[in-house]
Amino acid sequence: MAIAYHSGYGHTAELARAVAAGATEAGADVSMVNLDTMSEADWDTLDGADAIVFGSPTYMGNVSAGFQAFAEQTGRRCIEGTWRDKVAAGFTNSGAKSGDKLNALVSLAVFAAQHHMHWVNLGLPPGWNSSAGSEHDLNRLGFWLGAGAQTDVDANPDQVHPADVQTCRHLGRRVALVTRQLNMGRAVSPAGSGPAASSAPAR
Ligand SMILES: Cc1cc2nc3c(=O)[nH]c(=O)nc-3n(C[C@H](O)[C@H](O)[C@H](O)COP(=O)(O)O)c2cc1C
Numbered sequence: 001m002a003i004a005y006h007s008g009y010g011h012t013a014e015l016a017r018a019v020a021a022g023a024t025e026a027g028a029d030v031s032m033v034n035l036d037t038m039s040e041a042d043w044d045t046l047d048g049a050d051a052i053v054f055g056s057p058t059y060m061g062n063v064s065a066g067f068q069a070f071a072e073q074t075g076r077r078c079i080e081g082t083w084r085d086k087v088a089a090g091f092t093n094s095g096a097k098s099g100d101k102l103n104a105l106v107s108l109a110v111f112a113a114q115h116h117m118h119w120v121n122l123g124l125p126p127g128w129n130s131s132a133g134s135e136h137d138l139n140r141l142g143f144w145l146g147a148g149a150q151t152d153v154d155a156n157p158d159q160v161h162p163a164d165v166q167t168c169r170h171l172g173r174r175v176a177l178v179t180r181q182l183n184m185g186r187a188v189s190p191a192g193s194g195p196a197a198s199s200a201p202a203r
Contacts, residue, residue, distance in 0.1 A: 022172025
């Protein structure tokens with residue numbers, strides 16, 4: 001499993017480490033890919049992974065330019081289906097409690113869909129949504145599509161909210177589990193899901 005993340009100021013990187021910790025706990029072999037320092041070996045890591053979890057801060061209500069620059073470099077892989085049928089998931093982090101970060105998660109999911117990847121949602125009920133809830137709940141900001149975290153803009157990376165760290169940890173565990181289940185299924189039903197021959201345009 002690979003965690004492909006961009007982080008301008010270290011907050012999203014902290015969450016990427018939490019996703020990795022959760023996946024490792026669940027038995028996955030995890031590689032971190034910092035999109036700011038992509039090497040050929042990093043591309044090989046992504047191409048060889050069974051699952052890629054994408055992480056980006058929310059900048060201007062969307063993924064960061066650093067993440068988008070990476071996404072735009074994957075065009076050939078997108079056309080050739082290099083990442084087809086890999087598992088995907090995503091997380092983002094913003095300064096405001098909402099910060100329009102759902103839009104960034106949607107962008108990550110659309111990016112994965114363009115690669116024909118299988119998107120795994122967060123799999124947690126919303127936290128902090130009743131009188132019994134608190135900011136320490138898992139999924140405290142109530143996302144379904146992926147993990148959404150909030151870090152004060154003047155906080156150090158080690159001040160990322162513990163509930164958000166645990167939520168990302170959960171996401172890592174979940175993606176590792178789903179990936180293992182999919183791999184076991186493929187062992188008994190290996191047929192690929194490429195476009196059917198019959199979908200080719202008739203001449
Ligand atoms: C250029 C820029 C744009 C930002 N846009 C948003 C935004 O749209 N919504 C928001 O809540 N926070 C926004 N922020 C705050 C960041 O999301 C926040 O500081 C986050 O923790 C940064 O994560 P990082 O340390 O991984 O880069 C923005 C920050 C920057 C630098």
